[in-house]
């Protein structure tokens with residue numbers, strides 16, 4: 001089973017993650033971190049994130065899976081699946097898999113499964129300081145902290161910070 005890792009940047013004030021299909025900020029280090037963490041791994045995303053954002057970024061040397069009910073399965077450069085469950089099924093041989101948004105995929109990744117644990121095993125969050133307007137939001141997750149996830153690492157920066165959460169009681173090595 002792969003480790004399922006949610007990777008997201010959100011405003012710490014209101015958890016906004018996007019505005020009109022785009023990121024509400026420009027943080028080059030965050031984009032570099034995304035590239036570094038996901039390199040040589042599989043990245044799962046929703047159709048809107050693919051079309052509005054990641055399709056335009058250089059995303060070589062990783063497998064891309066896009067969840068969509070309507071996108072053609074023969075879209076070049078990506079594997080199209082019809083649900084997050086289908087996406088995860090395709091990754092059974094993977095070591096780690098990143099769930100890269102948008103809000104709808106994050107919400108599904110944080111739902112509690114029948115085994116009473118979230119679908120995601122790890123959270124790689126960039127918490128951005130300041131006020132940002134937006135139309136899509138990271139799902140509520142703070143109620144999962146201390147119960148299902150615990151803080152593993154914080155890397156403060158000027159204006160933002162990286163926070164890594166692992167499953168409570170598990171070695172996240």
Ligand SMILES: NC(=O)c1ccc[n+]([C@@H]2O[C@H](COP(=O)([O-])OP(=O)(O)OC[C@H]3O[C@@H](n4cnc5c(N)ncnc54)[C@H](OP(=O)(O)O)[C@@H]3O)[C@@H](O)[C@H]2O)c1
Pocket residue numbers: 007008009010016017018019020021022023045046047048049050052053067068069070071082083084100101102103104105106136
């Ligand atoms: N800050 C960040 O880290 C970050 C990261 C990623 C994205 N974003 C932002 O998030 C926004 C996009 O998020 P979003 O929630 O609007 O869209 P999204 O999650 O990227 O894509 C939604 C689409 O994914 C497909 N989908 C999702 N779940 C599905 C399911 N279970 N079965 C079948 N299809 C499914 C549907 O595509 P069809 O309509 O084709 O069926 C749906 O319309 C953008 O503003 C983007 O910039 C931010």
